[in-house]
Amino acid sequence: MPPTESPAPFKHIVVIGGGASGVLTAAHLLRHHRPDLRVTLVEKNRELGAGIAYGTGHPDHLLNVRAANMSAYPDDPEHFWRWVGEHSSIHCPDAQSFAPRRLYRDYLADLLSPHLVQRPGSRRLDIVIDEAVSLSEDADGIVLHLGSGAKLDADIAILATGNEGPKLAPAPWRFDGWFDAGPAAFSPDADVVIVGTGLTMADRVLSLLHAGHRGRITAISRRGLSPHAHRPVQPLRLDDADIPYGTGIAYLTRWLRRLVRDHQRAGGDWRAVVDGLRSHTQPLWRSLPHEARRRFLRHARPWWDIHRHRMAPDAATRIEAARRNGQLAILAGRVTGFDPQESGVVVRYIARTDAAESWLRVDAVFECRGRAADVGATENPILRQLLAEGAVQPDRLGLGLDVSLDCAVRRNDGTPSPRLFAVGPITSGVFWEIVAVPDIRQQVAKLAGHLLARPPA
Numbered sequence: 001m002p003p004t005e006s007p008a009p010f011k012h013i014v015v016i017g018g019g020a021s022g023v024l025t026a027a028h029l030l031r032h033h034r035p036d037l038r039v040t041l042v043e044k045n046r047e048l049g050a051g052i053a054y055g056t057g058h059p060d061h062l063l064n065v066r067a068a069n070m071s072a073y074p075d076d077p078e079h080f081w082r083w084v085g086e087h088s089s090i091h092c093p094d095a096q097s098f099a100p101r102r103l104y105r106d107y108l109a110d111l112l113s114p115h116l117v118q119r120p121g122s123r124r125l126d127i128v129i130d131e132a133v134s135l136s137e138d139a140d141g142i143v144l145h146l147g148s149g150a151k152l153d154a155d156i157a158i159l160a161t162g163n164e165g166p167k168l169a170p171a172p173w174r175f176d177g178w179f180d181a182g183p184a185a186f187s188p189d190a191d192v193v194i195v196g197t198g199l200t201m202a203d204r205v206l207s208l209l210h211a212g213h214r215g216r217i218t219a220i221s222r223r224g225l226s227p228h229a230h231r232p233v234q235p236l237r238l239d240d241a242d243i244p245y246g247t248g249i250a251y252l253t254r255w256l257r258r259l260v261r262d263h264q265r266a267g268g269d270w271r272a273v274v275d276g277l278r279s280h281t282q283p284l285w286r287s288l289p290h291e292a293r294r295r296f297l298r299h300a301r302p303w304w305d306i307h308r309h310r311m312a313p314d315a316a317t318r319i320e321a322a323r324r325n326g327q328l329a330i331l332a333g334r335v336t337g338f339d340p341q342e343s344g345v346v347v348r349y350i351a352r353t354d355a356a357e358s359w360l361r362v363d364a365v366f367e368c369r370g371r372a373a374d375v376g377a378t379e380n381p382i383l384r385q386l387l388a389e390g391a392v393q394p395d396r397l398g399l400g401l402d403v404s405l406d407c408a409v410r411r412n413d414g415t416p417s418p419r420l421f422a423v424g425p426i427t428s429g430v431f432w433e434i435v436a437v438p439d440i441r442q443q444v445a446k447l448a449g450h451l452l453a454r455p456p457a
Helices: 020-031 079-087 101-116 199-210 249-265 270-287 290-308 313-324 381-389 424-431 437-452
Strands: 012-016 038-043 125-129 132-138 141-146 151-154 156-159 174-176 192-195 217-221 328-340 345-351 357-362 364-367 408-410 416-422
Touching: 012 020, 012 141, 012 151, 020 038, 020 101, 020 424, 020 437, 038 151, 079 101, 101 125, 132 381, 132 416, 141 156, 141 416, 192 199, 192 357, 199 217, 199 313, 249 270, 249 290, 270 290, 270 424, 313 328, 328 357, 345 364, 416 424, 424 437
Parallel strands: 012 038, 012 156, 038 125, 156 416, 174 364, 192 217, 192 364, 217 328
Antiparallel strands: 132 141, 141 151, 328 345, 345 357, 408 416
16 A cells, blocks of 8 residues: 655655756755755766756757846855856856856756765765666655666655657658757758747757758748747736636636736836746646636647747847748648658648648658647656556646645545655646746755755654
């Protein structure tokens, strides 16, 4: 039987995943003064912090949050900016600039380096380069099984598995737009289709342009919406009393549009409204009825994403220049199929304004749709095992795992686990805005404080 009471005080926590969520979790745990606490970080890749978001090495792939807001620690907001000044030769003119994402990857890895150089017998952090494949929980603790055949015993496990991109069958003309790939595989004059028009599309276009690509680039998504650019604004101050918690999505949309309209009439920028809403987004999401959340995902999410998750100004300028000179076209339509040719592929689609099917013959297709939206289809072995055994359950929308507000995963009977927790994008169904560092750092800081409030054994 699974445990139903809180376990005894613990000394060993294993964090599963070494991307941004996992590194931030480990850093916050180790920041507490618990010399008896040991943390093990399990990551199958050798480079820490190099998940989907920060794994890119491309100089044109920038953070979409200003450097001033990217500290790992909510109570030390200048931590990242100080680190840039002390450790990096990459030019960042000021704290309001948008640093290269590869620089942030180095920062994440460096957060843990002080804990790896302590003298023997006092080291509190271990890094295990291996894949977590299964986990079991009982009254005595956690047992984590690794791909190498090794196993780890711990008191607590924290799932920090990050984002998963869409999965499609491999083909010589298809490239994964979430990772650096492509330009060397085809001519600079090749015609390219990008499926998706969000931030991943912008990254791919910038990579192609940087490589000297001259061919036509066509990006297609159902609504043809692309992210707006950041501008310097002060967030509009909003109190809890201003927020229509618990209403339906139609009323909430009207309220937000009216708020934006009134602010713009007073000479303000809509970005100030969206940024002012940020600290209220999670409780607002939790207050929505299930049907309102479902309707938001189906109808309003694309518009929210392009206003909330914006591009760095330099990136937006280059994207707009490519559109003006005709090299980049963004279409609203639904891709209906791919017909491979002897060389290249025919992409079939139905434009949003036309019932008839159209087609494009291109040399390459980049898959740049958003992160996977069905946790039940995950290819992560440990998530598959936990879901199959009922040790965790999907949230009601299927976006990620169902968790309590203190991040304890819920079993398939609805009870929270006292030993297994989850953080970051895998909890997006419960917290919604939990994919960006400013939100994740708050979540893991709260979890670390909650876990380490227990006295040591």
